[in-house]
Amino acid sequence: MGCDIFLPLNGDRPEEECGIFGGNLENSQAAQLGLFALYALQHRGQESAGIAISGRNGIKVKKGLGLVSDVFPNLSPLDEVQGSLIAGHVRYSYGKQGTRPENTQPLLLRYQHGEIAVSHNGNVINNHQLRSELETRGSIFQTTTDSELLAHLVARENNPDLVDSLKKVLPRLKGGFAYVILAHDKIIGVRDPLGNRPLCLGILEDRQYVLASESCAFDTIGAEFVREVNPGEMVCITREGVHSIPYATPGNALCVFEFIYFARPDSNLGGRNVHLVRKELGKLLSREEPVEADFVTGVPDSSISAASGLGEASGMPYEMGLLKNRYIGRTFIEPSEETRKLGVKLKLNPVRKIVEGKRVAIVDDSLVRGTTTLRLVKMLRDAGAREVHVRISSPPVISPCYYGINIPTRDDLIASNQSIEEICNYINADSLNFLSIEGMVKATGMDRNHLCLACFNGKYPC
Amino acid sequence: MGCDIFLPLNGDRPEEECGIFGGNLENSQAAQLGLFALYALQHRGQESAGIAISGRNGIKVKKGLGLVSDVFPNLSPLDEVQGSLIAGHVRYSYGKQGTRPENTQPLLLRYQHGEIAVSHNGNVINNHQLRSELETRGSIFQTTTDSELLAHLVARENNPDLVDSLKKVLPRLKGGFAYVILAHDKIIGVRDPLGNRPLCLGILEDRQYVLASESCAFDTIGAEFVREVNPGEMVCITREGVHSIPYATPGNALCVFEFIYFARPDSNLGGRNVHLVRKELGKLLSREEPVEADFVTGVPDSSISAASGLGEASGMPYEMGLLKNRYIGRTFIEPSEETRKLGVKLKLNPVRKIVEGKRVAIVDDSLVRGTTTLRLVKMLRDAGAREVHVRISSPPVISPCYYGINIPTRDDLIASNQSIEEICNYINADSLNFLSIEGMVKATGMDRNHLCLACFNGKYPC
Amino acid sequence: MGCDIFLPLNGDRPEEECGIFGGNLENSQAAQLGLFALYALQHRGQESAGIAISGRNGIKVKKGLGLVSDVFPNLSPLDEVQGSLIAGHVRYSYGKQGTRPENTQPLLLRYQHGEIAVSHNGNVINNHQLRSELETRGSIFQTTTDSELLAHLVARENNPDLVDSLKKVLPRLKGGFAYVILAHDKIIGVRDPLGNRPLCLGILEDRQYVLASESCAFDTIGAEFVREVNPGEMVCITREGVHSIPYATPGNALCVFEFIYFARPDSNLGGRNVHLVRKELGKLLSREEPVEADFVTGVPDSSISAASGLGEASGMPYEMGLLKNRYIGRTFIEPSEETRKLGVKLKLNPVRKIVEGKRVAIVDDSLVRGTTTLRLVKMLRDAGAREVHVRISSPPVISPCYYGINIPTRDDLIASNQSIEEICNYINADSLNFLSIEGMVKATGMDRNHLCLACFNGKYPC
């Protein structure tokens, strides 16, 4: 009795920054289509949303804090602007920074060669150094975004050709990032040289090219996937079509956490469907160390695919051992201490009739601090589980991330400080197993050298 | 190309009216616990929400249109009222009636013997006759709710004892219904004589009894399930405890659609867990007529359990063939015709990588008009499915419902007018099969005579 | 230095209940015109606002808490309803009752002979007795309004003719009141037999009759004033025109406070313009006891007319000695004690440059508790006034009101317990004078027997 469960705990899961979108939509409902794309990318960021359109009287932006549905309560944003070139953004914010309204994007700004609206995903790891250098030269900053940083660098080029300026400027940025930049007559998509952050190219009917962080945005608006933007590549979309401008030697370090947790299961990444990769993670997890239990269950929603894969591979039935309340939003206020002591279970409810007296294998996608898993195990035991076997469909997280994912510092990473056996004791599970790095790589179907595994092995790409 | 999919279509699925809650919560956070219970019942109604507390200065109500989180943006509703007796309501409204703010509940009213706040779920089928009779005697009505109807009948009894009044009045109500009635010093729960609508009794620590439409509300607030309220039974909760007052000969006609579609999978009904019943529906569906396909998928979220049951029974893998966007709310505005023609897929996205070239078995929980299924099949074919086999985990719906579920009239029930083969042609599926009535009954584990099957066999209980 | 001034203090001024409107507006913008009428009556009530229209599918109501501009943020309320018969309401609430959303009006209800929407202004003084009687006969109440009371009485008549029912029912109501009742095919206006509360009849082009609490609503919508509804008269407006139905022997007891404080200066009452009456009040106040001062000023906005009249009669210049901040709304939250100690002056600011070293004659429309005047005098002295002479453009309030005005009980009426000299000492003025009852009556230009002077002389009409 008396386990306070509001899972997953804030900060006990890797967090990413944003979803970006842009394109040439020759449709009277261009802005509406842009909104639909943001709806499809909403899982990548729920703090703020924004749309920019390039029209006759310059670029107009509408944006604000909240979900897409909060910021755009009707489906006709920016009705007054006619234009086909459009860009959008949904933002996730780090808890520590708090919510800063000025960081909502697209960020509209004017420099000597016109207006641009910039959207960004990821993290430029040398941003402090670049900002500091710019400040020394007299620049002022109104946000803490890497979008503003890029705009400053472009403006300092004093070059009327935006693409040329970007070619000179982009190689100076280190880290994992993707940009969508809307100018008067074009949309430019940028992917970092490592290909760490995702960015895809799609097409909506003839010559109408679009860009999005994930391919599910294309499905949503009826566009077709063309290809991923290459590491170190810019693509420039105009009303005439698209052309490619490589700006750096391409590396290969796609963030493997996109497969494990971030991406929507119906997105494709590196040519593989995310749901199928997750299912494979579960299958390999089962094969590496079979678990004997009465059934398997997953932590909804992110671990459902892996759990069903583990079920299929092991022959165990998959049951709905935990139910997620769909109406507890991100802005939900935490209940009082007094209430929590009563054993309130709002976000996740273990299903006693299913769990009671059973040996439960529970799959989660990752284990970072361990606190969420500790509570999950307690919940299942309180609901009568006879045994609780925890299976993690990724390896232990041992190193922080500098490429745009919010992973705690090493001190807070339990696997960085304790053995698996110690963690198993801490979370009070009957057994605990992680997928191996080899298994994880194999499940993605990608070359090991084409993935960033830094948080699992401490080897940072550069 | 070009299939406008915003599924499920409004009106193409049975709809129910409400979730109700009440109890004695001797806790400084009584109202907060009431809110949590409403969060757990939110799936039963998203149009309005309300809380009532009986305090020193009478009963206070706070309510409004929208989700629980809209009406109560913070977790301290009615802070100014101290009291342990509390009642709550979430409401679903029929599309035709439109949204009527005055129908939000609990409905607070005063009669000669004090104040009461009434919440209701279901449908009193002789309400027009009773209203008409009351109007003839000079009553006025400010809402169209059965809560107001009951209050009028009680007030006409001229009896200071509320329980006595209810004993006389309740036998006059026909249909399927459940009430929670909050008075100054007690909470009364009522279930219809047929037991058509659900109502459960729980306990939160010593002597603090609670009532809810579904048991999942008890889990959420840390209460334990005690038993279901019996058909034709009133239970009266005070600070001293609970006692039972049978008011009518109990019948047995629990609405089978609670198992099929309405209830949350983690709720228990008739002693059976809803998820497990649904899984069994899927298993029996597979056994009645095996389907040959590459994988099975379910329409999220309501058909996931049945689909996984079918998968287990048939040995087919379960795949995420359709993805539901969690951010499209009930108030979502429909896109323009022009946009829909582009093939926008907002609510559900078929996953091409999974579906393409495959023989897909898709499980849905019910088929009413057929229009939703028609679109689902088209979506899957557009995504490249080679074959689409539709399996419905309930029998054909052939008769309307008068007990509180919004099912279209016979003319709109496709199975009332067409053979299964004709429906299969209409929805353009490669095969179509429904679960038999026998199979459905068997899956529930209940006696056939204890279920209302009227919408499937036209035999209405009375 | 250190005077906390947020004047007028809540509760230190008579408060009235509502403004009502109704009519036949054969215009595609009928609802919009109704809104404009409510804007003109907004000074009579800022707690809630509502509009009702009778259309093909019955009567529809839109209403809510707040100003007209809050409840109807755009000018197209009830767009979906086409109809020419329309009614509206703005409500003032007594502080003690608090804000009760269910009391917003028009109150829509159904009885055996159809739907009606009822709006009300004033107070039925035997409402407790009538409610109690109705409750004994089995009625239930969902509001505390006299609108619901009237509807119950009408419904109990069991008469299909609404006018006939009202003829029987209205004579049972005691007090000061006005109603606008919207039915399917007519609008009925009712004024109490004493003529205590105001109600006027106007016409907008041919045959389109309208009703309003004050004539300023007619000016606003381009209608012409026809006449006042008589005491004890009903008027029934249909699409064919208007006819009069006297229902009680007319008395004569118009509330004199409408002249003194409630009505808008551009309204006419009893054939006299309110501004001109107020000016006359000021002139007679000057003549009854001349004041020697450097200038006269009024408490904005209600005392401006009287102050300028006093100025004209005395030859003293009128100066803007006090400035009112137009942006402090009714919902303004009171500042903290700490802040108030600093001498914050938000609502009213004494103008030091005008006041300093001067003998100030300040006119206020009434003096109830005396607390507001006390603070005004202190403010003027703090701003450097050498002398402060207080002149009240009405007699001392010595008796409470039972006819719809919120005046404190006798204990709180300073003039009921203290002599004028004592009050002058209490408020720390150099002199204090009230207008005599004779002077007040004379200024209105009405027969003394045609006015209710109860709050000034304790003689209640009946």
Place this chain on the structure above:
Amino acid sequence: MGCDIFLPLNGDRPEEECGIFGGNLENSQAAQLGLFALYALQHRGQESAGIAISGRNGIKVKKGLGLVSDVFPNLSPLDEVQGSLIAGHVRYSYGKQGTRPENTQPLLLRYQHGEIAVSHNGNVINNHQLRSELETRGSIFQTTTDSELLAHLVARENNPDLVDSLKKVLPRLKGGFAYVILAHDKIIGVRDPLGNRPLCLGILEDRQYVLASESCAFDTIGAEFVREVNPGEMVCITREGVHSIPYATPGNALCVFEFIYFARPDSNLGGRNVHLVRKELGKLLSREEPVEADFVTGVPDSSISAASGLGEASGMPYEMGLLKNRYIGRTFIEPSEETRKLGVKLKLNPVRKIVEGKRVAIVDDSLVRGTTTLRLVKMLRDAGAREVHVRISSPPVISPCYYGINIPTRDDLIASNQSIEEICNYINADSLNFLSIEGMVKATGMDRNHLCLACFNGKYPC
């Protein structure tokens, strides 16, 4: 019949940009006091409002579109920040630019020597040239405000001493402007070298200095007026006190429109109370050319003082010939053409009982396009006025303004193109008279050389 009157018409009156405030408020309610100051300055701008506080973790800003009461619905903005240095802003926007959320102020930004928050009133007339120069050097702009412009210039100085930087930068700005700049440990107030825009210094208890556009803000928060900031002076407020830094040779060109229209009547300017100056304008207007009429009335609220002055000087009574609806806000949506044809009078209502059959002298503060006056005259005639004599308490406006006031171009200034007689015919008045420039100057009590009269005589100060 049928005059569509929503007066004053947008754009038919000079419009100014903003109100600014700042200071050291050593009070736990510093932010609340800041809000009160903004309430007092609200008449200077209703488009947006904002507050900035310098606390331990840097400067925090809260701001948004709307009135102070919209942006700060409770009186505890920025509760989480403790700090005594605070700045605030209310903004007026030009209609043509539309509402740009990014222009809300204070504008917070970081440069190499820390954070500053900048608020601005007026117009830097060489802003395009300075921006262009900065853009050429690689600056980017996110707003169109002169606050951002100043920040860029400061940042380019590369000087850790903010005051020193400002001393160098400010002389480059031409025009009429006032700034309040909040830094970590100080507040700096700046007034333009011409003294065209107002800025005052006050004190709240010992050593707590404050700055505001108008002295009424000091009264509101209980502070005392110290002096006006001098033309070409910076004042620097710290927790230790205040010191003065002249940065340019002071000129003398106070905008005379502050006296005529902008300032609140209880503010003092150049040592004179604004209400008294306006009254004097009216008196001199009467003396320059007496008008024979039955009474005088003013256009509320801005012309009330002048009208009462004219009344006093001429011996004519002052009457409330026009009533203003206090509930029509700035965001009020204009009614449809159809409704306007009915003669709807929402904002201003001519009082027929006062006007009918009378010779009316109406005073307005200024005449720009003439369209508003045209409608006023028509309204009065429709209400039965026998004669309408228009008196303007300022000279004809013949030249546009470049110093921060929104006056139309010469083509739209009726007095720039027509004789007084022609204007009189156009507005259909019986007579029309303007105050002479000499009269206006005399009424202000200031030296003619100390005022900017450009809009009246075309002589621009420099």
